[in-house]
Amino acid sequence: MLRRHISLSLILTLLLSIFSLSINQTYAQQVTIISDSVIVRDAPNIGGKVLTEIEKGNTFELIDQQNDWSKIKLNNGTSGWIASWLLETIDNTASANQNNVEKDTELVIEKEKEKVSTSEYVISTVDNLRVRNGPGLDYESLGYMDKNKNYTKVSEQGDWTKIQYNDTTGWAASRYLTASNNNNPQSESVEEPEEKTVTVIVPILNIRQSANTTSDIVGQLKEGEIVQVIQQTDEWLQVKTENKTGWVAAEFTTEKQTAPIEIEQKWVTVNVDSLNIRKQPSTTSEIVGKVTINDILAVNEKQDEWYELVGDQKGWINASFVSETNEQTALSTEKKQVVTATILNVRKEPSLDSPIIGKFIESEQVSVLVEQDKWSKVKTENGTGWVYNEYLVDLSSIEPIEAETITILNEGTNLRSEPSLTGKIVGNASKGTTYQAIKHDRDWYEIKITNGKKAYVASWIVATNLKPKNDQSNPLNGKVIVIDPGHGGDDSGTTGFTGTEEKDLTLKTALALAEKLKQSNAQVILTRKDDRKLTLKYRVSISHHYEADAFVSLHYDSVRDTSVNGVGSFYYNKQKDYPLASAIHKQLITQTKRKDRTAKFGDLHVVRENYQPAALIELGFLSNANEEALVNTSQYQEQAVQAIYDGLVDYFKHS
Ligand SMILES: [Zn+2]
Structure with missing residues (x-):
C-alpha cells in the first residue's frame, strides 16, 4: 500500500515537473493555500529562513516543485518555498486555453484522484485521534477523528496519512488508522490497542486537560503511581485514573512494570x-x-x-x-538511621557476596529492623534487605527534645575557630559523631567539642534535627533550583590522573550543594541522587518540568595537556544564561582562587536546549594531578559549594 502511494506521488511529481518545464512560458499553474497560516521559506526544507507568512485561501502562481516543497511567486514579485501539503492545485478544467499537454496531464491527475477516492477509506482505531495540518507532531492541530466515522484517505507520507477532514485535508498518525470498508463501516472489526500501563518517574506529574503544557492542570500523579494509558502521541499520554482522564508528558513515565518507587504506606x-x-x-x-x-x-x-x-x-x-x-x-517510633556513605548497597543477605538488591544515598533515612554483627536489616521500597552498618548513623538515640543536635556526615569534616571557611581548622570530626549545637545561623553551627572549647562547622555538611527557617529576606527562598550532577552510571565522565571518576565527584558536590540550598528554603531538585545514567534530554526535561528558576550542571574537566588547570563556566544564551553563569563563576574564582578560565559561551546541550536560565560549571581539571588532589579535599568541596551558593544568592538578588 505504501509503495503504491509513493509511486503515485512520484508519477504526479514527475508529470508536474515535465509539465511546468514544457509549458512554463504559456501557462502558470495556480495553487491555493489550504491551511490557516503558512510559513514561506527561502529554501525547500524546514531549516529554510522564514520569509513571510501567508493566509488560508490565497492563491499563488506555482514556479517549481522539489520533493514535498512548492516554490510560489509572492505578491511582491519575489518567490519562496512552502510545504506542498499545505496547498491545493486549482482545478483548471474549465479553462478554454488548455493545450493538449495540459489536457493529458489533467486527465492523468483526474484518473489518479479517482483511483484514490474509490479505493481508500480509513477509520481511527483509538478515541480522539488528533488531526494535524502536516505530517508531523510539530504541526498545528485541526481537531480529532471520530472513531465511528470513515475518512477518505488522500495519501501517505512516512508514518502519516493524509485524510479528507471536514472541509479541508489533515494528517493523522498511520499506526492508529486501519483500512475501512465504506459501505459497511459497522461490520469492520476495529482492533483495540493493547491495554497498557505506565509508571510515573518524577515526584509530581501534572495531569492536563489536553496534550500541551499550557493546558489546564486537572490533577496530579505521584512518583511510582501506575496509570492506564488510553491513547498516546509521541510526547503525550492520555491516562485514566480512578476518577479522571487527562494527558501527561510521556517522558516522565516508564513502561517498565517496576514496583512503585514510593509507596504511600x-x-x-x-x-x-x-x-x-x-x-x-x-x-x-x-x-x-x-x-x-x-x-x-x-x-x-x-x-x-x-x-x-x-x-x-x-x-x-x-x-x-x-x-x-x-x-x-x-x-517516629521506628529506629531511624542516616546513611553516611555516598552510595550504600542493600544486599539480599548479610554478606558482601550476596546480590545487591537496592541502594541508599548519603543523608537518606532508613528504618532499621534488626542488627546482626556488622549488618543491619532495613526496610526497602518493596521489602527488606541488609546493609553494612558502618555507614549508618543512629539519629533517634541522640535526639533530646529541646537541644539542637548535629551529626557529622563526612569523615574528617573540618571544625573551625570562626564561622567562615577562612577560619583556622581546630579539629577533624569523624562521621557519625553528634554534637550539641549552641547557636546557628544559616551557614554555620557553633558546637561544643570534647575539650570544652567552641568550634564551628558548616551547616550543609551535617545532618540536623532542625527544620529550615522560613526566611523571606533570603533571595533563595522558594526558588526552584535544579542541580544536575554531570554523568553517572556507565558514563563516568572523565577519569582523573589518580583515578577519580567525574561522575562521583559531581554527585558529591551536588548533594552538598542541594543540602545547603535546602536550608535556605530553596526548592531543590537533583536530576540524579545516585549513580545512574541519564540522557541529556532528560536532564533538560527536569528543568522544564519544574520550571526551574536556575539550572546548574556540575562537571569536572579534563584535557590531554596535564598542566592545564582552573575553573570555567559556560552559558549559551547571553540574555537568559549569562547572568547566572557569571554570578556563580565570579564567586567561584574569588573563593576557590583557582585559575580563572572565565564564564564563556559554550554550545552544550543541557544549556542550549534549556528554556530556563542555565549554566554549566567545570569545577577543575582531573587531568591535572595537583588539581585532582585539591578538588577531592573536603576543603575545596566546601569552598565550591559555598561559592555556587553565594553566586545563586547574587543572581537572585539582581534578577
Ligand atoms: Zn563532564
Whole structure:
C-alpha cells in the first residue's frame, strides 16, 4: 500500500515537473493555500529562513516543485518555498486555453484522484485521534477523528496519512488508522490497542486537560503511581485514573512494570493486648504470629475487615482490633538511621557476596529492623534487605527534645575557630559523631567539642534535627533550583590522573550543594541522587518540568595537556544564561582562587536546549594531578559549594 502511494506521488511529481518545464512560458499553474497560516521559506526544507507568512485561501502562481516543497511567486514579485501539503492545485478544467499537454496531464491527475477516492477509506482505531495540518507532531492541530466515522484517505507520507477532514485535508498518525470498508463501516472489526500501563518517574506529574503544557492542570500523579494509558502521541499520554482522564508528558513515565518507587504506606496501631497474625484473612486460618498492644504495623489497604501485613512478617490481622495511624507517628517510633556513605548497597543477605538488591544515598533515612554483627536489616521500597552498618548513623538515640543536635556526615569534616571557611581548622570530626549545637545561623553551627572549647562547622555538611527557617529576606527562598550532577552510571565522565571518576565527584558536590540550598528554603531538585545514567534530554526535561528558576550542571574537566588547570563556566544564551553563569563563576574564582578560565559561551546541550536560565560549571581539571588532589579535599568541596551558593544568592538578588 505504501509503495503504491509513493509511486503515485512520484508519477504526479514527475508529470508536474515535465509539465511546468514544457509549458512554463504559456501557462502558470495556480495553487491555493489550504491551511490557516503558512510559513514561506527561502529554501525547500524546514531549516529554510522564514520569509513571510501567508493566509488560508490565497492563491499563488506555482514556479517549481522539489520533493514535498512548492516554490510560489509572492505578491511582491519575489518567490519562496512552502510545504506542498499545505496547498491545493486549482482545478483548471474549465479553462478554454488548455493545450493538449495540459489536457493529458489533467486527465492523468483526474484518473489518479479517482483511483484514490474509490479505493481508500480509513477509520481511527483509538478515541480522539488528533488531526494535524502536516505530517508531523510539530504541526498545528485541526481537531480529532471520530472513531465511528470513515475518512477518505488522500495519501501517505512516512508514518502519516493524509485524510479528507471536514472541509479541508489533515494528517493523522498511520499506526492508529486501519483500512475501512465504506459501505459497511459497522461490520469492520476495529482492533483495540493493547491495554497498557505506565509508571510515573518524577515526584509530581501534572495531569492536563489536553496534550500541551499550557493546558489546564486537572490533577496530579505521584512518583511510582501506575496509570492506564488510553491513547498516546509521541510526547503525550492520555491516562485514566480512578476518577479522571487527562494527558501527561510521556517522558516522565516508564513502561517498565517496576514496583512503585514510593509507596504511600498505611499504618495501624494494635489496640488489644495480644492479636493473632493469621496466614489467610479468616478467623479459622492458621496462626502464624502475634502482635501486642501499641505495636505499629505497616499494612496494605483493608480488604473485608482484614489487613495484610507488609514487610518481614507475612500474614493478616483482623481490622476490628487495630486503628489506622498516621505515618508521622508510625515513623517516629521506628529506629531511624542516616546513611553516611555516598552510595550504600542493600544486599539480599548479610554478606558482601550476596546480590545487591537496592541502594541508599548519603543523608537518606532508613528504618532499621534488626542488627546482626556488622549488618543491619532495613526496610526497602518493596521489602527488606541488609546493609553494612558502618555507614549508618543512629539519629533517634541522640535526639533530646529541646537541644539542637548535629551529626557529622563526612569523615574528617573540618571544625573551625570562626564561622567562615577562612577560619583556622581546630579539629577533624569523624562521621557519625553528634554534637550539641549552641547557636546557628544559616551557614554555620557553633558546637561544643570534647575539650570544652567552641568550634564551628558548616551547616550543609551535617545532618540536623532542625527544620529550615522560613526566611523571606533570603533571595533563595522558594526558588526552584535544579542541580544536575554531570554523568553517572556507565558514563563516568572523565577519569582523573589518580583515578577519580567525574561522575562521583559531581554527585558529591551536588548533594552538598542541594543540602545547603535546602536550608535556605530553596526548592531543590537533583536530576540524579545516585549513580545512574541519564540522557541529556532528560536532564533538560527536569528543568522544564519544574520550571526551574536556575539550572546548574556540575562537571569536572579534563584535557590531554596535564598542566592545564582552573575553573570555567559556560552559558549559551547571553540574555537568559549569562547572568547566572557569571554570578556563580565570579564567586567561584574569588573563593576557590583557582585559575580563572572565565564564564564563556559554550554550545552544550543541557544549556542550549534549556528554556530556563542555565549554566554549566567545570569545577577543575582531573587531568591535572595537583588539581585532582585539591578538588577531592573536603576543603575545596566546601569552598565550591559555598561559592555556587553565594553566586545563586547574587543572581537572585539582581534578577
Ligand atoms: Zn563532564
